[in-house]
Every structure is written in C-alpha cells, then in structure tokens.
Amino acid sequence: MRSLLLACLMAAPAAAGTVSTLNVIAIEGGAPTAVATASGIFEAPNWTPNQDGFVINQDGRFFRVPMSGTARTPFDTGGLKGCWGEHGFSPDGKWFALSCPAAGEHGPDVHVIPANGGTAQRITRQPISFFHGWSPDGANIVFTSILGNHEDIYTVPVAGGAPQRLTREGLNDGGEYSADGRFIYFNSNRTGAMQIWRMRTDGSDAKQITNDGFDNWYPHLSPDGKWMAVLSYAKGEATSGHPMDKDVTLRLIALDDGRTRVLTHLTGGQGTFDSPCWSADSKRISFVSYEMEKQP
Template sequence: MKTIWILTCLLTPLIWVIPQENTVISRLEVYDLATGQRSVVREENADFEAPNWSIDGDYFVINQNGLLYSVSRNGSEKAEIFTGDARNCNNDHGISPDGSSIALSNNDPAEDAPYGSSRIYTIPISGGTPSLITPEMPSYWHGWSPDSRSVLYVAHRGEDFDIYRKEIEGTEEVRLTGDPGLDDGPEFSPDGQYIYYNSFRSGMMEIWRMRPDGSQKEMMTDDEYSNWFPHPSPDGKYFVFLSYLEDQGQAHPALKRVALRLFDLQSGKIRTLCSFTGGQGTINVPSWSPDSLQFAFVSYEVSQEN
C-alpha cells in the first residue's frame, strides 16, 4: 500500500487533503514472440518486480518487499529464497549462466550514502549466506559474463553513475564508461563480444553497445522515447528493451505508460510488441526464456480506494 499526501500551499495556512490509498496490482506476464500473445503467470495485489527466467525454464525469480522469491512457471507456487542478512534487496538480481548462483543487490545500512547504499552479493542458486562482491556503495548489479566469472554493474564513484566490471574472485573493479550523464543497464551479448546498455550521453536516454573493454561505443536507438534496459536473447538474434512513451530525462519512474520493443540485430529494425502501465520494476534484469522464444516482464495497475 502506498499513501499519497496532497499538499496545497496558499497564502493562508497549509491545507492537507485527506489521503487516498493506492493499491498496486502486479502481473507477472510472458510474451510469446511466435504468437505475439501475452499471458499472465501470476497476479497479486502487491508490488513485485524484475523477473529472471531460470536456466532450466521451470521458474522465475522476483523481488518483493526486500526479499527474493521463486515463482513456478505456471504461477501456482511461490517460495522465499533464503538470502541471509541481505533482506533489503532491490530489483537488480540475476541467475548466473552456469545456473549455480544468483547475484543480488542489497541496500545495506549506511550512515552517509547520498547516492544509495546498494552493494552486490552472490548466493547459491537454492539460497544461502550471501558473499560480498562490491564493498563500495552504491553498486547495482545488471549482468553476468557468459562464463559466469564476472559481473557488470552500475556504480557511483565520484562524479557520476557509470558502468563497471568486476571478477567474482577479484579485488579490482574496471570502469567501462565515463561520459557525462547516466549509464545504466549493462548486459553482455551471449557470445561475450558486446555489452549492451542505456546511456544519456546524447542528451536522450538511448540504447548503446560497446566492446567488453569499453571501446567502440555505438548508439543503437535514436528516437523520441526514453529507452532502457536492453536484454539480448540467448540465441543472439534480438534484444528486447523498455521504452517510456514520454521523455523521462535520466529517470526511470514506476507506473508510467511504456512499451516493450524488439530490436532485430540482423536487420536493425525495431518492432513495438506491447504497451501498458509499467517502468521501474517491469524488465530491469535479464528475463528471456532459455529457448529465446519468450520473455517475462511485470505490468502494473493502480486502483484507488477512498
């Protein structure tokens, strides 16, 4: 439940309007590329986010109220994944390509964290005690390398949010972007030849790609929308991404009118698949089915109760 207080400021004393309760309805959905059809897997009168699709195709991982949950493919079963002391997880999490681990981003307690207190951890695929990967905060996970040995993430280190890479067993993080404006949502192509991401470096939020060392940056989209979170399909033919239908600058808010769009990497053509209310939480992380025929996302509805 979210309470919205409406403040009206006049020349006379402040007037507080009686709050109204907003109930968020979340729907875990699957889009089928062959049929163009959407199907609802699970619906709740609650706010959950960011589905990953398991390597075996049998379940999804979502975050809700600071915890991670597995949801069965048909949506009938939902179970908490044990994350130890990491119980303030945000919507940046994902299963390693080898299926052995889950990377998660947890908002750790911090006395002074002006840009956020998220750190990245890994846990065994079935749950367990978290292992710290990024001591510095904030760090928001977004992608695994194809060999499951390193992670891609967004971090604020000094002046701006940029994209970094770090070996799971290593100590040094490598900065891959340094342009003015937000860089976000990095994810490797399945062959490891590119990193896809979104960037504000052109003055609009667009989809870009670069080589794994940060070289050869190339803008992939150039239109009137705010484009976020490119996710390459496992077969390397496409990437799906989120588009805000109204320019949002460098922000990616929730509960806005958005579309999911498909970029064909062979033809360079973009196809709009569907539109709905969403944004933050819809498709923040990798969510393709293992066979590249479907992907998962979350749509939202807000109902008001006076």
C-alpha cells in the first residue's frame, strides 16, 4: 500500500473500471467462494466477531457485508473519515481498531471504537500510523508508523502509554502477534527481498522465517497457532511497497515445520488482505481479488 512516504496522506480513491470481489477460501483446499462483487475498489475484509459477515473499507469508509453477500450497511466510525484499510476487531469482540486521520491531521493514526460503532478513542499520536494487530489479551496493539523516512513496527498499550519502537533496519510492515502472544511476525526488506520475520514482543531475537523466490507480505497467523497465511509477489516486484493489480499468490505456511502450499492465485496486492483475515475456527481465510470491469 505504501511506497515510503507516499501518496499516503489521503485514502486511496476508487479506480475507474475496477471490480472488487470479496472471497472466502477453506484452508483444506478447493476454489475460493465469492461472497460479494461490486464496481470500484474495496479492501481488507475482516470477519465480524460473531462470524456472520465482514467489515470492509471503501473510499475511506467502512461497511458491513453479511455472509449472504446481500446489501451492505455503513459501519459507524464515530465521525472519523478518510480511513485506510488496516482494521480489526479485538480478541474479545468488544472493540474495533482502525487507521484514520484525527481532526486537523492529514495522515492516519490508530483509533479504537466500540465494536457496534460509536465514539472513537485515539491510541497513537504519530501520523503516519497504521493498525495491524491486537495482542491475544487485547491489552496492546501492534502498528506500523512512518517517521523520519523510516517505516517500522511499534506496539502501544490500548489503555494508554508511549509506543515502543521494535524495528530499525530496512522497511518493516504488517506486524501481527502469534496466537500465544510470545512473538510478533512481520515483513521486512532488511536483507534485500521482502521476507517474513519473527521477533519477540520487545523487538529482540529477530529471525528470518521465509527465504524463497517471492516477495512476501502481511503474515496473518491462525487463531489455533498452526498456520501463517502470506501474500506473495514475484521476486523483485514488491520489495519496497505492495502494489495492487498484480499476479499474486496466497500461500499457507505451517508454523511447526515450515511446509508451504498454495491456496490460490489471483489478481491483487494492496487491499487483498491488509487486515487480519482468519475465521475464528482457523478453517477459512477472507481476501479481495480485483479485475477490470468488462466493457459493453
């Protein structure tokens, strides 16, 4: 989504002629199931706490989409506007984190609102910052922030407190806690190609997890702690940003032994699954694919 210091001062506009499809795929195999399709760009489907639908972002606003794919409804963001795609519900289902500019700011910060909508509470005060994940106990949020030409991973207590910077080498993004809360997985280009890394929650003991012929983005960890889903580009195509409308692959990596398999190929990238994407039972993944609208 972001090329360092970016076009990131406003939410990405919908591209004329693009069709977006919200999909669900089972990890045991089979083709994706299309839930909803619409003209324009919508992004980053996040499962609702009761698993009966999704929240998506389009043109800086959020919408609920039921599992049936019927008419979507606006999601109350407490007056926040110009929001980005990175968002997610807290582990207890009571709160919703989102990335939006505060009043008077041009870049996004992390906010939380009640899960059913309502008044927003600002969590970070260092635009440009993007939510990426909750700790399993709901006490902390991991986010990406761009400060002084550096894109790094931070954590911050939801109850208040100073953010802690965890990375300092290369471009770092997509932080997400492991199911047991012991580690944060993220993507980094510190050794050249964009690969998946893992570190302890204080930033120590960083270890490279993937080292293959792809540029890998956005590790998403299954709730049962067994799997990691990643978005993979052709090597060299996404070392400093994750462009959209590319031929990409969703891959599944076993956390116990590193075995890897392909879930599906699609046209996507930015917006495909920028937010946590696993169903609560760890059996399904949501994502968005894109195509050009057919002309009459």
